[in-house]
Amino acid sequence: MTADNYSAIDGSSSAEAKMELSKALKIQLSNPAQLDKIDKLRELGVAKFVALPQLVVVGDQSSGKSSVLEAVMELPLPRDSGLCTRFATNITFRRSPQTSIAVSIIPGPTRSPEKAEELKAFKKTGLTTLDGQTFLSILKDVCQVMGVTGPGESPSAIKSTFSADVFKIELSGPDRENLSIIDIPGIFRTATDGVTTKDDIDLVKNMVSGWIQDERTIILAVVSANVDIATQEILTMAEKADPNGLRTLGVLTKPDLVDDGAEHQVIDLVMGKRNKLKLGYCIVRNRSQKELDTDSDTRTRKERSFFGTDPWSSLPKDRVGVDALKRRLQDLLSEIVQGEFPKIKRQIEQRLVLCKKNLSAMGMDRETSEQQRQYLEGIAAHFERVTNDALGNRYCRHGILMEDHNLRLPTHVADRSDRFAEDIKTKGHSVEFKEATKGATAADDTDESLDLPPPAHEYDGDDDHSYKVGLDPKSSEYPELLDVLHLDLHVSLIKRCDILAWIETEYRKGRGYGLEVMDLEILPMLWQKQSSNWKGITLSFMNDIIVYVHDFINRLLRHVCPDSKVRGRLLAFIMDDLLAKYAKALKKTEFLLQVERDGTMLTKNHYFGDTLSKMRNEPFIEAMKRLEFLARPVNSKNILDNVFVVPVSGMSTTLSQGNVEHAVDDIHTILNAYYKVVMKRFVDNVLKQSVDYYLFTSNESPLKILTPLFISSMTAEQLDEIASEDHIRKRERQELKEEIQALEQGKKVLRG
Numbered sequence: 001m002t003a004d005n006y007s008a009i010d011g012s013s014s015a016e017a018k019m020e021l022s023k024a025l026k027i028q029l030s031n032p033a034q035l036d037k038i039d040k041l042r043e044l045g046v047a048k049f050v051a052l053p054q055l056v057v058v059g060d061q062s063s064g065k066s067s068v069l070e071a072v073m074e075l076p077l078p079r080d081s082g083l084c085t086r087f088a089t090n091i092t093f094r095r096s097p098q099t100s101i102a103v104s105i106i107p108g109p110t111r112s113p114e115k116a117e118e119l120k121a122f123k124k125t126g127l128t129t130l131d132g133q134t135f136l137s138i139l140k141d142v143c144q145v146m147g148v149t150g151p152g153e154s155p156s157a158i159k160s161t162f163s164a165d166v167f168k169i170e171l172s173g174p175d176r177e178n179l180s181i182i183d184i185p186g187i188f189r190t191a192t193d194g195v196t197t198k199d200d201i202d203l204v205k206n207m208v209s210g211w212i213q214d215e216r217t218i219i220l221a222v223v224s225a226n227v228d229i230a231t232q233e234i235l236t237m238a239e240k241a242d243p244n245g246l247r248t249l250g251v252l253t254k255p256d257l258v259d260d261g262a263e264h265q266v267i268d269l270v271m272g273k274r275n276k277l278k279l280g281y282c283i284v285r286n287r288s289q290k291e292l293d294t295d296s297d298t299r300t301r302k303e304r305s306f307f308g309t310d311p312w313s314s315l316p317k318d319r320v321g322v323d324a325l326k327r328r329l330q331d332l333l334s335e336i337v338q339g340e341f342p343k344i345k346r347q348i349e350q351r352l353v354l355c356k357k358n359l360s361a362m363g364m365d366r367e368t369s370e371q372q373r374q375y376l377e378g379i380a381a382h383f384e385r386v387t388n389d390a391l392g393n394r395y396c397r398h399g400i401l402m403e404d405h406n407l408r409l410p411t412h413v414a415d416r417s418d419r420f421a422e423d424i425k426t427k428g429h430s431v432e433f434k435e436a437t438k439g440a441t442a443a444d445d446t447d448e449s450l451d452l453p454p455p456a457h458e459y460d461g462d463d464d465h466s467y468k469v470g471l472d473p474k475s476s477e478y479p480e481l482l483d484v485l486h487l488d489l490h491v492s493l494i495k496r497c498d499i500l501a502w503i504e505t506e507y508r509k510g511r512g513y514g515l516e517v518m519d520l521e522i523l524p525m526l527w528q529k530q531s532s533n534w535k536g537i538t539l540s541f542m543n544d545i546i547v548y549v550h551d552f553i554n555r556l557l558r559h560v561c562p563d564s565k566v567r568g569r570l571l572a573f574i575m576d577d578l579l580a581k582y583a584k585a586l587k588k589t590e591f592l593l594q595v596e597r598d599g600t601m602l603t604k605n606h607y608f609g610d611t612l613s614k615m616r617n618e619p620f621i622e623a624m625k626r627l628e629f630l631a632r633p634v635n636s637k638n639i640l641d642n643v644f645v646v647p648v649s650g651m652s653t654t655l656s657q658g659n660v661e662h663a664v665d666d667i668h669t670i671l672n673a674y675y676k677v678v679m680k681r682f683v684d685n686v687l688k689q690s691v692d693y694y695l696f697t698s699n700e701s702p703l704k705i706l707t708p709l710f711i712s713s714m715t716a717e718q719l720d721e722i723a724s725e726d727h728i729r730k731r732e733r734q735e736l737k738e739e740i741q742a743l744e745q746g747k748k749v750l751r752g
Contacts (some may be wrong), residue, residue, distance in 0.1 A: 032178040046746040048109045051214040053336040059222030061186035064253035067286040071322040074296045086148045087163040093179040096172035101127035108164030212241045219248040225266045226257040250281035263311050282325045352743040359736045369716040372723035377708045382560040400559045409552045420541040421683045428533050431495045433672045466492040469540040472547045484582045485543045491536040504664045542589050546582045569722045581702040585694035596682050611673040
């Protein structure tokens with residue numbers, strides 16, 4: 001075969017055509033090994049994951065497609081057997097010293113692993129000839145294994161009409177050229193009673209569309225020459241899949257049935273004068289009804305004789321007859337394999353890496369209890385490591401702590417603790433203490449904004465001048481916390497009044513008829529009223545810290561356990577423990593509030609005595625400063641000898657107080673000094689005990705629940721309930737394993 005056997009039909013010069021076809025011949029002769037490898041990839045099921053170069057034969061059921069295949073195969077096919085009408089058929093030719101025929105089944109992409117193995121096990125090898133009766137017997141066996149209606153069988157409810165499996169026929173021999181083509185069931189427009197249904201019409205069309213979509217597929221569109229080509233649905237489908245006509249080869253059949261005078265229309269098609277396709281058209285003559293029993297040699301002689309007559313003799317020889325068609329198919333397949341082979345190798349390698357990555361992301365297998373335990377222990381260990389480093393401010397050890405600032409729990413708690421301490425200091429008392437150094441209440445110099453609630457809070461009304469303390473916005477993501485957190489918290493605005501007048505009012509309400517001295521019984525009552533805002537401020541603070549901790553646990557679990565279903569079941573399993581530990585921290589906080597506000601007013605801190613002495617002396621010192629004046633000793637003339645002096649008579653007048661006034665002033669001093677001491681003690685206790693101990697560092701911490709030790713104590717039932725994969729997940733894992741296996745085997749084939 002030389003380039004002289006080919007003719008240009010697309011307008012190019014004869015020299016250009018010869019150059020291109022010589023290149024095609026070179027490709028064909030140099031690539032039998034590559035063609036074999038592509039066929040082996042298809043057998044391994046790689047085509048399910050990576051598109052492979054292929055020649056796909058499509059056409060109407062009445063287009064003469066089966067006759068073309070019979071001529072290409074050079075085997076007599078059984079008549080009325082339904083060949084290639086139920087499933088795709090892969091016909092592979094191999095050059096080999098020995099003549100042999102082998103048949104097998106390539107499972108469809110939707111087959112279960114078990115059924116796929118059963119289909120792969122179907123093989124018939126060692127055949128040297130394949131007569132019609134033997135072929136019919138094999139087809140019946142194939143249909144039985146595939147589960148479709150076989151030749152001569154009536155339709156059955158338990159059997160499908162069509163199958164996505166591929167029936168493979170391998171023809172080897174010294175006279176065979178390397179070639180592989182795939183025949184798809186022919187499309188039809190009318191259902192046959194008891195054989196096909198209206199649904200089957202669409203099913204076959206979808207099957208055809210699926211096979212011809214990929215750009216590595218050469219479409220062999222078989223059409224009858226004796227019908228109007230504009231009405232051929234298969235060409236419309238081919239055009240939809242290949243809009244530019246770059247990979248569609250038209251195959252015209254039944255030229256002997258063309259009406260007299262209409263031959264030029266068919267010739268114009270072959271010559272590329274209308275309905276142009278980049279790959280052009282070939283034309284073959286089918287056996288007539290009278291010639292069905294003739295052999296291949298007879299068929300070939302009659303075909304040559306037919307195309308040797310006018311007007312068919314004017315057609316290029318490389319476009320006429322089955323032999324020319326086979327050569328054309330060999331060239332097309334060799335060319336596409338040569339061009340796509342390196343790309344296929346890269347694509348297999350890239351897809352293999354991606355599949356392994358996806359399988360790794362799914363974690364280890366979780367079929368047995370031991371596998372499930374190891375899987376959950378791995379999650380728990382990862383959670384524990386990141387948590388410990390987060391609590392130790394070692395953020396740089398984990399990328400997730402660097403990327404997601406919400407996981408920097410200690411930082412958020414430190415910021416919120418600062419606000420808590422400041423709130424207790426500036427908003428914790430109900431009435432502003434008197435500042436003796438200024439002789440007025442601190443309210444006189446306090447910024448007006450102190451009377452206004454933060455933006456996140458809202459007023460309940462003007463009657464009690466209080467605002468409701470809201471939850472952190474993150475709490476809306478975790479409705480499960482609503483049963484634990486304190487929802488109805490209020491903080492009163494600091495009263496704009498003279499605290500001494502307020503104390504005197506309370507004093508007069510509860511004093512006895514004895515001496516007008518300080519009544520120790522009134523101090524606890526005033527203390528409780530003065531510290532009434534502590535509850536709202538403190539429990540609001542604890543609400544926020546619990547939300548931070550809960551958000552940390554949920555966010556970190558999303559990182560260490562990507563499987564949302566396992567994560568959800570694991571969270572549900574530990575949720576009661578989490579909520580119980582949050583409740584313990586809140587209960588401890590309520591205990592601290594009760595001890596400080598309702599318990600005995602008690603402190604051994606020397607700071608109380610020091611502060612009390614200082615506060616008691618401050619009024620005297622301030623009074624002296626108001627009375628003092630500058631004087632010089634009588635015998636001195638030096639201005640540097642001037643000194644400040646206070647009249648003794650003025651001292652007694654300044655310090656003079658009534659009994660009630662003295663008692664009220666003493667109560668204020670003690671209350672103020674005690675408040676300063678206890679405020680600091682209380683803030684430290686809440687941070688040290690409620691937050692650090694109960695929420696962070698002790699075994700009572702909710703952050704310490706999820707550990708490998710905790711997982712090791714689970715029963716087999718609990719492990720299965722949490723870690724087992726659902727059917728969808730199992731199928732996804734199995735499909736990934738199958739793909740990896742096929743791609744790895746394919747990679748070995750390509751390296752061989």
